[in-house]
Amino acid sequence: MRRSRWLVLLACVVAILAFAMPASAQTAPGAPGIDSAWTSGAKDGLGTSTTTGSKVWYTLGGGILNEVYYPQADTPDVQDLQYMVSDGSTFTDEEKVATSHEVRLADSRSLTYQQVNTATNGRYRITKTYVTDPARATVLIRTRFQVLTGGPLNLYVLYNPSLGNSGMGDTGATSDGKLVASDGGVADALASSIGFSAMTNGYSGTASDGFQDLTAHHALTNTYDSADSAGNLVQTAQVPVGTDTTFTLALGFGGSRADAASTAGASLAQGWDAVAGSYQSGWHDYLGSVNPPPASVADPALTQQYLTAVMTIKAHEDKTYRGAFVASLSVPWGNAQNGDSCCVAGYHAVWARDLYQMATAEIAIGDSAAANRALDYLFTVQWRSDGSYPQNTRLDGTPVFGSLQMDEVSFPIILAWQLGRTDPASYGKIKASAEFISHHGPSTPEERWEEAGGYSPSTIAAEIAALVCAADLANADNDPGAADFYLRTADSWQSQVDNWVYTTSGSLAGHGYYERIDDNGNPNDGHQVGIANGGGSWDERDVVDAGFLELARLGVKAPGDQHITDSVAVVDQTIRVTTPEGDVWYRYNHDGYGETQAGAPFTGQGVGRLWPVLTGERGEYAVATGHQDAAQGYLVTMGGSANAGGLVPEQVWDRQGANGFTFGKATGSAAPLAWAQAQFVRLAVSITAGHDIETPSVVAHRYVGG
Incomplete structure (x- = not known):
C-alpha cells in the first residue's frame, strides 16, 4: 500500500515538473524555415584588425551587428545578431525595433565602434563596443546591460548566421556552453564571458525559432539541442544578468565547429582589455605610419572624418x-x-x-x-x-x-x-x-x-x-x-x-x-x-x-x-x-x-x-x-x-x-x-x-x- 502511494506521488511530481519546465527536444523541427535575406546596405560602423592573420570583418547598422565577413572580404557569414529583452510575463522587446540608437567611435584613432541603444519605454539601456581579435578570427562585443526602471529583466542573444554566402545552408547545435553552427567549410561559435543560462537552435519563422518563442511567451519555453537539417538557422541564448551587468560576447570562426569554439574561447580567455588594447594599438600604429591629416581638415569634425575615411579604406x-x-x-x-x-x-x-x-x-x-x-x-x-x-x-x-x-x-x-x-x-x-x-x-x-x-x-x-x-x-x-x-x-x-x-x-x-x-x-x-x-x-x-x-x-x-x-x-x-x-x-x-x-x-x-x-x-x-x-x-x-x-x-x-x-x-x-x-x-x-x-x-x- 505504501509503495503504491509512493508511485502515485512520484508520477504527480514528474507531471508537475514536465508542465513547469521548458520542453526539450534533440532536434529542432521546422526545417528549412522561411527564406533568408541580408540586411540594409546602410552600415554606420565597420571594423577589422590591421593584422593579416585575423581574417574577420564586422559591420553595424540599425543599432545591431549585421553582416560579418570571414575568411575573406567577399564572404558574408551573418545576417544579424542582436539582443531581446523581456520581463518574463508581459513584454518582449527586439533591440533594433524597441530602442533609440546612437553610434560613435569609442576610440577616435581606431575602428572601435560603440552602439548605445536606449529603450523607448525607458526601462533599459544596452551599450555595445566592438573589436576583432588581432590574433584570431573573433568578433568581440563588450556589452553593458542596465535596467533603468522596472526590473528585473531578462536578456537574450538572438543570432542568425548565414555561413558561406548562404542563408539557407546552416546547421547548428549547443556544445559545451556555446552555440555552434556550420555550412560546408565555414563554422562559427558564439560564447559569453559569463556563460549562458539557456540555449536553443531553430529555424527562422517556425515554432522552433527562439524569436517566435520569446515573442509569444516572453520566455524560452521550447529549447532544442540541435538543428541538424540545413536551413535558415536561428540560435538563441539567455545571458544571466542583473540590474547592471557587463560581459563580453565572442563570435569566433573556423573551418570546423571545434576550431570556431576554440577560437572564441581563446579570445575570451585573453580578456577584453588585452584584445581591445591590441586591436586599437594596431590602428594607432597604422595612422602613425601615414601622412598626418592635411590642413584642409583642420576643423576637428573634418579631422575625424578624414581619419575615419583613411581607416575605412x-x-x-x-x-x-x-x-x-x-x-x-x-x-x-x-x-x-x-x-x-x-x-x-x-x-x-x-x-x-x-x-x-x-x-x-x-x-x-x-x-x-x-x-x-x-x-x-x-x-x-x-x-x-x-x-x-x-x-x-x-x-x-x-x-x-x-x-x-x-x-x-x-x-x-x-x-x-x-x-x-x-x-x-x-x-x-x-x-x-x-x-x-x-x-x-x-x-x-x-x-x-x-x-x-x-x-x-x-x-x-x-x-x-x-x-x-x-x-x-x-x-x-x-x-x-x-x-x-x-x-x-x-x-x-x-x-x-x-x-x-x-x-x-x-x-x-x-x-x-x-x-x-x-x-x-x-x-x-x-x-x-x-x-x-x-x-x-x-x-x-x-x-x-x-x-x-x-x-x-x-x-x-x-x-x-x-x-x-x-x-x-x-x-x-x-x-x-x-x-x-x-x-x-x-x-x-x-x-x-x-x-x-x-x-x-x-x-x-x-x-x-x-x-x-x-x-x-x-x-x-x-x-x-x-x-x-x-x-x-x-x-x-x-x-x-x-x-x-x-x-x-x-x-x-x-x-x-x-x-x-x-x-x-x-x-x-x-x-x-x-x-x-x-x-x-x-x-x-x-x-x-x-x-x-x-x-x-x-x-x-x-x-x-x-
Whole structure:
C-alpha cells in the first residue's frame, strides 16, 4: 500500500515538473524555415584588425551587428545578431525595433565602434563596443546591460548566421556552453564571458525559432539541442544578468565547429582589455605610419572624418588576396535581397575602377605599399592575356557581372605610371592593355555607370590618359615604336573626342554640351538611349552626367576649356540638388538606380538618388580651376553626407525628408562606398596641395601645358 502511494506521488511530481519546465527536444523541427535575406546596405560602423592573420570583418547598422565577413572580404557569414529583452510575463522587446540608437567611435584613432541603444519605454539601456581579435578570427562585443526602471529583466542573444554566402545552408547545435553552427567549410561559435543560462537552435519563422518563442511567451519555453537539417538557422541564448551587468560576447570562426569554439574561447580567455588594447594599438600604429591629416581638415569634425575615411579604406583590403580592396562591405538594399544570391547583389567584389580610386587615395596619404599591392593584384589576378580586365570579380578572379568597361582596362596603366612601375614584368602587362585599348577603343561595351555602351566622355578620358602613360612607360622600357603608336592614337582621340560626344543640337541649353554617352559617335543624330532599371528611353542628347570632368581631372583637356565650362552649367541646372549639407549631383537624369518613388528598396526599378562622390569630383575640378574656397565647401558637403559613424554613402536622399529618409543623408544602397571615402581623402589632400594630386603630369603636359 505504501509503495503504491509512493508511485502515485512520484508520477504527480514528474507531471508537475514536465508542465513547469521548458520542453526539450534533440532536434529542432521546422526545417528549412522561411527564406533568408541580408540586411540594409546602410552600415554606420565597420571594423577589422590591421593584422593579416585575423581574417574577420564586422559591420553595424540599425543599432545591431549585421553582416560579418570571414575568411575573406567577399564572404558574408551573418545576417544579424542582436539582443531581446523581456520581463518574463508581459513584454518582449527586439533591440533594433524597441530602442533609440546612437553610434560613435569609442576610440577616435581606431575602428572601435560603440552602439548605445536606449529603450523607448525607458526601462533599459544596452551599450555595445566592438573589436576583432588581432590574433584570431573573433568578433568581440563588450556589452553593458542596465535596467533603468522596472526590473528585473531578462536578456537574450538572438543570432542568425548565414555561413558561406548562404542563408539557407546552416546547421547548428549547443556544445559545451556555446552555440555552434556550420555550412560546408565555414563554422562559427558564439560564447559569453559569463556563460549562458539557456540555449536553443531553430529555424527562422517556425515554432522552433527562439524569436517566435520569446515573442509569444516572453520566455524560452521550447529549447532544442540541435538543428541538424540545413536551413535558415536561428540560435538563441539567455545571458544571466542583473540590474547592471557587463560581459563580453565572442563570435569566433573556423573551418570546423571545434576550431570556431576554440577560437572564441581563446579570445575570451585573453580578456577584453588585452584584445581591445591590441586591436586599437594596431590602428594607432597604422595612422602613425601615414601622412598626418592635411590642413584642409583642420576643423576637428573634418579631422575625424578624414581619419575615419583613411581607416575605412584600409579595412576594405582583403587579408588573403592582398591588394584586393572590395567596393563595399555591404549588400545594397540587402534586406530585400535573397540570402542565397548575395554575390550578384553585393558590393563585396573588386572593380578595377573602384580599386584605382582607393589606390590613388593610398598614394595621397603616403601608403604607396598598399597602392602597389593593389596594382599587383590587378596584374596577377584580374589581368587577362589579351590585356583586358573583367567588369568585376570575386577575390579569386571569378567574374561576377561579366561585361567589360574600357576605363577599367585603362586605370591600371595610369596607376602603374603613378607608381613608377617600369620593371619588365609590369611593362609586359601594361603593353598588352595599351594594345587592347588602341585596337578596341574608344567605344566601350559599358561606361562607368555600367548600364550603356558607346562613346563616353569619362571612358575616353581614361583611355587617352592611359595611352599617354603607357607611352611614357614604353620609353622607359626601351620600346619607342610602341610609345609612338600609343601617342599617335591618344592624340587622334583627343582631337576627336568633342566630335564624338559633344552635342550642338541638344535641348538642355542654347549652346553645346557633353552627353552622358553616344551610341555611334554622332552626338547630333538624336538616337535613343535606353536607361537601365526602368528609366525609359530618351534622346541621347538629353541625358547628361558629369563624367566629362574626367577630361580635366586626367589632364586630357584644360579645366577652363569652353566646352567643359558650358557643360558644367548644363549639369548644374539638370542634375544638381542643393541638400541641407550642400550641392550633390545625380549620376545622370532619368536614372533608375535607387529606392522606388515610395521609398521601398531597389529590386530592379527605382529612382536614382544623389551621389556624394560626385561632389568630391566637383571639388577636384574646383581645385583645378583655382577655386579653393569652393573646393573646401565641397569637402565639407561630403563630410556632411556621412552618417553618425563617419561613413560616406553611395547615395543620399534627394528631397525633403520622406519615407523614413533624411534629406542629404544615406539611403539603403551602400554605406560606406569605399570609392567615396577615397574621394574625400584625395580631395582633402589636393586642396592643401593646391592642385589635383591624381592628375598624371605626363598627360597634362602634353595637352594642357605646364
